[in-house]
Each structure stands twice: as C-alpha cells, then as structure tokens.
Amino acid sequence: MKKINYLEIEGRSSGFIALLGILGIIALAGIGAFIYMEHSGHHVTGMDNQIVWGMPHVFAIFLIVAASGALNVASIGTVFNKAIYKPLGRLSVLMAIALLAGGLMVLLLDLGRPDRLIVAMTYYNFKSIFAWNIILYNGFFAVTIVYLWMMMEKRMVPYYRPAGIAAFIWRLILTTGTGSIFGFLVARSAFDAAIMAPMFIIMSFSFGLAIFLLILMLGYQWTERPLGDAIVKRLKNLLGIFVAAVLYFTLAYHLTNLYATEHHDVEKFILAGDSIHTTLFWIVEILIGGIIPLAIIYSKFSTSRTWLGLATIMIIIGGLAKIYVIVIGGQAFPLEIFPGMEVISSTFGDANSYHIYNPSTPEFILGISGVAVAILIITMGVRVLKFMPESLADADVDPHNKG
Amino acid sequence: MNKQEIPVQGISRRKFLGASAATAGIGIASGVSLINIANAKPLDEPVSNDQRWGMLIDANKCASGCTSCVDACNTENGLNAGDEQLSRQGQKAQWIRKVELRDKATQHEISLPLLCQHCENPPCVDVCPTGASFKREDGLVLVDKHTCIGCRYCMMACPYKARSFIHEELLNQLEDVPRGKGTVESCTFCVHRLDEDTDNRRDPACVEACNADGHQAIIFGDMKDANSAISQQLKKHTSKAIRADLKLNPGVRYRGI
Numbered sequence: 001m002k003k004i005n006y007l008e009i010e011g012r013s014s015g016f017i018a019l020l021g022i023l024g025i026i027a028l029a030g031i032g033a034f035i036y037m038e039h040s041g042h043h044v045t046g047m048d049n050q051i052v053w054g055m056p057h058v059f060a061i062f063l064i065v066a067a068s069g070a071l072n073v074a075s076i077g078t079v080f081n082k083a084i085y086k087p088l089g090r091l092s093v094l095m096a097i098a099l100l101a102g103g104l105m106v107l108l109l110d111l112g113r114p115d116r117l118i119v120a121m122t123y124y125n126f127k128s129i130f131a132w133n134i135i136l137y138n139g140f141f142a143v144t145i146v147y148l149w150m151m152m153e154k155r156m157v158p159y160y161r162p163a164g165i166a167a168f169i170w171r172l173i174l175t176t177g178t179g180s181i182f183g184f185l186v187a188r189s190a191f192d193a194a195i196m197a198p199m200f201i202i203m204s205f206s207f208g209l210a211i212f213l214l215i216l217m218l219g220y221q222w223t224e225r226p227l228g229d230a231i232v233k234r235l236k237n238l239l240g241i242f243v244a245a246v247l248y249f250t251l252a253y254h255l256t257n258l259y260a261t262e263h264h265d266v267e268k269f270i271l272a273g274d275s276i277h278t279t280l281f282w283i284v285e286i287l288i289g290g291i292i293p294l295a296i297i298y299s300k301f302s303t304s305r306t307w308l309g310l311a312t313i314m315i316i317i318g319g320l321a322k323i324y325v326i327v328i329g330g331q332a333f334p335l336e337i338f339p340g341m342e343v344i345s346s347t348f349g350d351a352n353s354y355h356i357y358n359p360s361t362p363e364f365i366l367g368i369s370g371v372a373v374a375i376l377i378i379t380m381g382v383r384v385l386k387f388m389p390e391s392l393a394d395a396d397v398d399p400h401n402k403g
Numbered sequence: 404m405n406k407q408e409i410p411v412q413g414i415s416r417r418k419f420l421g422a423s424a425a426t427a428g429i430g431i432a433s434g435v436s437l438i439n440i441a442n443a444k445p446l447d448e449p450v451s452n453d454q455r456w457g458m459l460i461d462a463n464k465c466a467s468g469c470t471s472c473v474d475a476c477n478t479e480n481g482l483n484a485g486d487e488q489l490s491r492q493g494q495k496a497q498w499i500r501k502v503e504l505r506d507k508a509t510q511h512e513i514s515l516p517l518l519c520q521h522c523e524n525p526p527c528v529d530v531c532p533t534g535a536s537f538k539r540e541d542g543l544v545l546v547d548k549h550t551c552i553g554c555r556y557c558m559m560a561c562p563y564k565a566r567s568f569i570h571e572e573l574l575n576q577l578e579d580v581p582r583g584k585g586t587v588e589s590c591t592f593c594v595h596r597l598d599e600d601t602d603n604r605r606d607p608a609c610v611e612a613c614n615a616d617g618h619q620a621i622i623f624g625d626m627k628d629a630n631s632a633i634s635q636q637l638k639k640h641t642s643k644a645i646r647a648d649l650k651l652n653p654g655v656r657y658r659g660i
Binding site for chain 1: 490502504506508517526534552558571660
C-alpha cells in the first residue's frame with residue numbers, strides 16, 4: 001500500500017461554480033423561509049397544536065442521525081483498525097460535522113424563539129433529554145474537530161487512536177440521545193419504546209453511510225480522481241448489512257407493538273390505515289428505502305456506479321420517509337387520553353380519527369436548506385483543506401491488492 | 404473631617420433618622436398585626452408546599468353543550484381578545500376545552516372540561532430543556548414566558564394535550580396574563596387570582612362561571628387543607644385521575660368518568 005496523498009480539489013471548473021451557486025441559492029432560500037416564518041409566526045406553517053413538530057424536524061433529525069453515521073467510516077479505520085478505511089477518515093469526519101451543522105441549523109431556526117438560543121446554551125434542566133442533546137451536539141463538534149486535528153497533524157499521531165475512540169463513543173451516546181427524544185415520551189402510543197434508541201443508532205449507520213458513499217462516488221467522478229472498486233465494494237457490502245439491520249429493527253418494533261392489544265390502534269393506523277403514513281411506510285420506507293436498494297446492492301447491478309448511486313439515493317429518500325412516519329405519524333395518531341372511550345366531540349381536535357398535516361413550502365425549503373448547507377460545507381471543505389486522497393485506486397488503498 | 408452633626412430644619416440628622424425609623428417600625432408593625440388579624444398571605448411571601456391547589460370535576464353535573472367554563476377562561480386570560488386572526492382553528496390557543504365522550508362498551512355518554520392537570524410529576528417539566536416549564540411549590544404547573552424557547556417538546560410530552568403554541572403576534576394582552584408569539588402556554592389555574600392576598604383571592608374563572616350557571620360541576624381548593632371543600636369531597640366520594648396509569652398524580656380529578 002502506498003502512502004496516501006491528500007489534496008484539495010481544484011475548484012475552478014464551471015461545474016464546481018454551478019454546484020456552489022445552486023447550493024448557495026437553496027441555503028439563501030432557507031434563510032428567507034426562516035425570516036418569513038419567524039416574522040409571521042408559525043401560523044404560516046402546516047404545524048398546529050396537534051402536529052407540533054413538522055417538516056423542519058424531519059430534515060433536522062434525519063441530518064443529525066446521518067451525521068453520526070457518516071463518522072462511522074472514520075471509526076472503522078481508527079477504532080477497528082481496518083486499513084482500507086483509513087484514507088477515508090478525513091472526509092468522513094468532515095461529512096459528520098457538516099451534516100450535524102446543517103441539521104442543527106434547521107432545528108434552531110424552527111424554534112418559536114430562536115433568538116433565545118443563549119438561554120438554551122446557558123441554562124440546562126438535566127432531567128430533559130433535550131438539554132442533554134444540546135450538550136451532546138456541542139460536544140460532538142469539539143470531539144470530532146480534535147479527532148480531525150489528530151488525524152491531519154503528523155506529530156499528533158500518538159493521540160489519533162484515543163481521539164478516534166472518544167469520537168466513536170460520543171457518537172453512540174449522541175444517537176442514543178436523539179432516539180431517546182422519542183423513546184422518553186411516555187404518553188404517545190407510537191413513541192414510548194426502548195427500542196427507539198438502538199433503532200436510531202442503526203438508522204444512523206445506514207443513512208450516514210449511504211450519504212457518504214454517494215458523495216464519495218460523485219466527488220471522485222466530478223474531480224476525475226480514481227476511485228477503485230475495492231473500496232466501493234467494501235462500503236456497499238457494509239451498507240447492505242446496515243439497510244437489512246434497519247429493516248430488522250423496524251420489524252421488531254412493529255411486531256412488539258402488534259403483540260400488545262393497547263398498541264393495536266396505532267399499528268393499524270401506520271400499517272393499514274388510509275393516511276399518507278401507510279403509503280410512506282410500505283412504499284417509500286420499506287420498498288424504496290429498503291428492499292429495492294438491498295436487491296441492487298447484492299445483485300450484479302452493484303458493479304455499476306450508477307445503479308449503486310441510485311441505491312444510495314433510495315436509501316436516503318426511504319430514510320427521510322422513515323423519520324417522517326416516526327415524527328409526523330406518531331403525532332398524527334391521536335393521544336389516548338380516555339382509554340376505552342370514544343371522543344364524540346371536542347373543540348381541540350380530540351375527536352379526529354387522526355390529525356392531518358399539510359407541510360407548507362417555507363417549511364420544506366427550510367428543511368432542504370439544511371441539506372444544502374451540509375453539502376456546501378463539505379464542498380468548501382474539500383476545496384480549501386486536504387480532505388480527499390488524490391487517489392483511491394485499488395493499488396493505492398487496498399492492502400491485499402496484488403496489482 | 405468635620406464630625407459635627409448638621410441640623411436638618413432644626414432637628415439633628417441622628418434624631419431625624421431615629422424618628423423616621425420609629426415611625427416606619429410602627430407602620431410596619433401595625434401592618435403585620437393587621438395581616439395577622441385577617442390571616443392573609445402577604446403578596447411578597449413566597450408560595451409554599453403547605454398548599455396544593457386542585458380541582459374536582461363532576462362529569463355527572465357537567466352539562467353537554469355548555470361552554471361557560473371555556474368562555475370564562477378565554478375572557479379571563481384574554482384568549483379571545485380578537486387576536487389569533489391569522490391562525491387556523493387547530494393553531495389557536497385553548498387552555499380549557501369541552502370534550503364529549505361515549506363509553507365504547509356501554510354507550511354511556513359524558514361531558515367534561517379538560518385542562519392542564521397540574522401534575523405532581525409533570526412530563527412537560529421533565530422534558531423542558533431550559534426549565535421554562537416549571538412546577539410551583541403550591542402545585543401549579545406554569546411556563547416562564549421569558550425563558551421558553553418554543554421547542555414544543557412539552558407539547559409532545561403532555562399526555563393531556565393541554566398546551567398551546569402561539570402561532571402569531573399577539574396584541575391586546577391583559578396585564579395579568581403575559582403571552583407571546585413563539586412560546587407555549589397552558590392553564591394557570593388563574594394564578595393571578597390565586598396570588599392575590601387571601602382576602603382577595605378568587606377561584607379560577609372557569610369554576611366561578613360553572614357555579615354562576617348553577618351547574619356546580621367544579622370544586623376548587625387546597626387539597627392539603629383537610630377542611631377544604633375539595634378535600635372533604637375527595638375523601639367522601641370516589642374520584643379518578645385521567646391516565647392514572649401514568650402515575651403523574653394530577654391536581655385535577657374527576658367524578659363520573
């Protein structure tokens with residue numbers, strides 16, 4: 001195996017400028033959407049007192065979950081000493097930081113009072129998992145930046161592995177925290193489950209790696225740098241395992257719920273209802289986000305970068321659908337306030353069989369702008385710093401390569 | 404330095420200060436004794452956990468279709484002051500609502516008001532990242548509008564869906580009931596009425612309205628005072644907490660459900 005040479009991308013091509021331009025416009029549109037929503041108040045959104053977390057939360061949670069997953073590639077190299085993953089470490093950490101920044105931006109800008117961020121940063125109610133998450137997110141930036149520094153600075157090499165282990169442990173705790181936001185909601189039929197935390201961890205593995213692989217393939221294609229099959233094959237096989245694991249956890253979650261009579265109604269609503277959540281669950285989450293990409297990954301199609309890229313996009317879309325069904329679906333199903341009773345009428349929407357949420361355009365734009373900001377950070381990152389190996393050809397990275 | 408006393412309008416400063424202190428002392432002492440006579444809690448005394456405010460709602464007495472309590476709450480707290488014109492129905496704040504229920508097994512129908520249950524172990528307080536949702540010593544669960552960041556996690560956590568988010572700018576607010584765009588709010592048990600000194604303390608507006616209508620479906624009082632009407636009634640009759648399985652020990656209890 002040769003010595004890896006990291007190099008900034010040139011960033012002079014019209015394609016690069018166009019990419020920055022498009023991402024910049026989406027990011028600016030997101031800022032515009034935020035100003036509009038903040039100035040008018042949340043009445044311009046599809047959210048109300050029943051669906052209190054909407055589209056911005058779906059994107060924010062997806063990005064935050066994916067962020068910790070994107071770090072896995074670096075962790076496999078550092079913590080588990082897999083040599084082939086090591087050249088990808090820097091890019092992996094950069095993506096983790098970028099995705100988290102994008103997600104947190106959306107989360108923050110959707111607050112009722114984002115101007116009071118300082119309150120959230122200075123006063124903590126330690127019984128709140130949300131408060132813990134604020135510490136975990138800030139800590140994630142600190143831990144990963146130190147990790148990156150150890151990775152990039154030659155004289156810091158002795159500390160590189162401990163920093164990597166610290167980052168790995170931190171990311172596991174962070175995703176446990178994100179999953180527990182839902183797992184700790186005792187009153188909601190769809191949420192109150194211990195499996196939420198581990199399921200979110202496995203979701204992060206899958207979504208994070210899908211994004212990593214997609215950006216890796218696009219990045220090397222656009223910069224015309226060599227990306228060998230050895231590394232792609234390793235990553236796609238791992239991705240397949242993660243996608244299957246997400247399906248397994250989803251199955252375990254619903255089977256457990258289906259066993260308990262008290263959860264039959266909410267399961268019927270998600271799995272066999274007439275709302276959008278049932279369609280999203282079966283068609284987008286399970287079929288498009290799970291079964292089809294699995295079939296692609298483990299078939300001969302996977303030798304084609306186009307098909308593989310398509311599979312990663314499907315996993316990402318399926319992931320967004322999964323978060324949507326968890327976050328919005330969980331709220332759309334009415335609270336079981338009076339078990340055994342049927343609500344005939346109420347002035348506060350209690351009598352609805354389920355709540356309908358129609359996301360407004362600004363909400364969607366704010367959400368998608370988080371994705372744009374994340375990609376913008378990655379693009380600028382690889383432009384100004386040495387994140388991307390000049391070559392990831394098999395001969396350069398694969399320790400078992402005979403050629 | 405000249406230590407000689409400087410006369411103030413013919414009296415020395417020392418004498419003047421002494422006389423002032425004595426006058427003030429007499430004033431305060433008489434005030435204190437008056438308060439003792441009236442047995443009232445002065446306004447500057449913090450609330451204590453010697454009290455726990457609670458409500459007993461009798462669904463058998465609650466009239467189907469009657470919205471007196473809801474209307475009174477809206478007026479008392481300025482919820483219908485002509486604001487929230489832009490908000491959709493599901494976005495408008497509602498601190499107390501009327502719910503009509505039917506028992507799935509027996510077809511028995513009941514009507515009851517639902518409001519913040521002022522839990523002893525409130526999930527909204529547990530999940531609030533900044534501590535803006537808090538429980539007072541006397542059991543009231545309130546929101547500090549100055550530290551609420553509008554994350555709405557409390558609304559996700561509340562098993563009774565008792566909280567509302569303010570979706571637009573509010574004008575015409577009442578002096579006693581501060582509210583604000585981008586923050587969460589809920590029933591306060593009319594805290595501004597309860598915090599008056601004991602002589603002027605009044606029951607929450609919903610309770611007054613229900614009594615005025617002759618339904619007498621809501622009893623309000625101190626659940627820690629064994630002689631209060633609510634304690635007597637709770638002791639005498641069976642009552643239930645909504646979602647008792649969650650063990651939140653709400654301050655609002657129901658009969659006839």
